[in-house]
Amino acid sequence: MASASGTPVAAIARLVAADEDTVRDVIHAFNERGLAALDPQWAGGRPRLISDDDVAFIVTTADTRPEVVGAPFTHWSVRKLATHLAHDADRRVVIGRERLRQILRENHISFQRTRTLEGVH
Incomplete structure (x- = not known):
């Protein structure tokens, strides 16, 4: 004007x-x-580094028992899964723990085990 x-x-x-x-x-x-x-056409934020295929691989791996993929433990933790993904011989996915947590939450995956109350009858 x-x-x-x-x-x-x-x-x-x-x-x-x-x-x-x-x-x-x-x-x-x-x-x-x-x-x-x-009208600015900004996408905003950092460019996406994890593809949809990576997310699908992460979810599949998280749903698989660790010993099936050759990991020496019985349950995943976010730290263990991130380390495994970064060193996987078949497909390497480098991802931070917070982003991994977000992907797992978005896909309704939790590594919390159910605990029983001892001494309650």
């Missing part, structure tokens, strides 16, 4: 606390695409 009313780019830049080149870019984009130019 400021540009359409004849306000110089330098004044607009001061008004919106932006660089003059940025103001010019926005004005040119607006002139080409209209209001659509004002």
